[in-house]
Amino acid sequence: MFDPLQTVTHDITIRRATRADLQSIVDMLADDPLGATREAAGPPADPVYLAAFEAIDSDPNQFLAVVENDTAVIGVLQLTFIPGLSRKGLWRGQIESVRVHKSARSLGLGQQLFDWAIAECRARGCGLVQLTTDRARDDAHRFYDRLGFKATHLGYKLGL
């Protein structure tokens, strides 16, 4: 359905995450002003992350992608492909859990990662790419605006 291995400019590879990437991914999720309060990165990472990884990896409508350079995993993004009836049966590509390692920020990797994700959504037949971002992430808002996303919606959450 899609090519799990794509090399883009900047000498990086974007590929499907494996179990061996888990600690690197959790480290990046935790190394963030909001993530720091929510994660239990370890090492060792909390075993709940392995269960979550398995759930993602076994679902054909999930694509957990990592970015790596010669030496390390330096980015992560989760794509979810969602079928729906609305908008004439439109499939949506949803983006979640985007992080670029602090050592690799401001180099345009976020842009490359999103270019890849948007192309992947198109290849899967999605008619829309969507994401929500915390109102506090001003830098992220500017980034998504620049990519052509429109903040047409409000994102509501209810903790259980």
Next chain:
Amino acid sequence: MFDPLQTVTHDITIRRATRADLQSIVDMLADDPLGATREAAGPPADPVYLAAFEAIDSDPNQFLAVVENDTAVIGVLQLTFIPGLSRKGLWRGQIESVRVHKSARSLGLGQQLFDWAIAECRARGCGLVQLTTDRARDDAHRFYDRLGFKATHLGYKLGL
């Protein structure tokens, strides 16, 4: 994992949608100020809806629910269960395509439907329920506020 048939107050049944419900669902999606411009309700409904229904129905992480009373289908809501690494491997329940038939509005059915959906998310082990709603849907914002949802996020969309 969950009980597909639950009767709640108000003499309604909330159950998994079947193919026979498709025209009723599409009619409700189209009978809406925003939906009217996006759907091709027919009858006959555009065949793209049947393909979308099959994709939803065959995915164990999707639950397309309808509300019916003695005589007709009067509501619809799609639940998507999304595994993720963020927030210690939290599962999210995502709500999309919510409609109550115009003949049945302002009777508290929306509240019953959401009570059901939130309970379903809890039963599936989700730690968060999330949805986005168009900024133009003021009535919906008041409704979600009342249910305890917090509009902490911005919802970005990119049409492909």
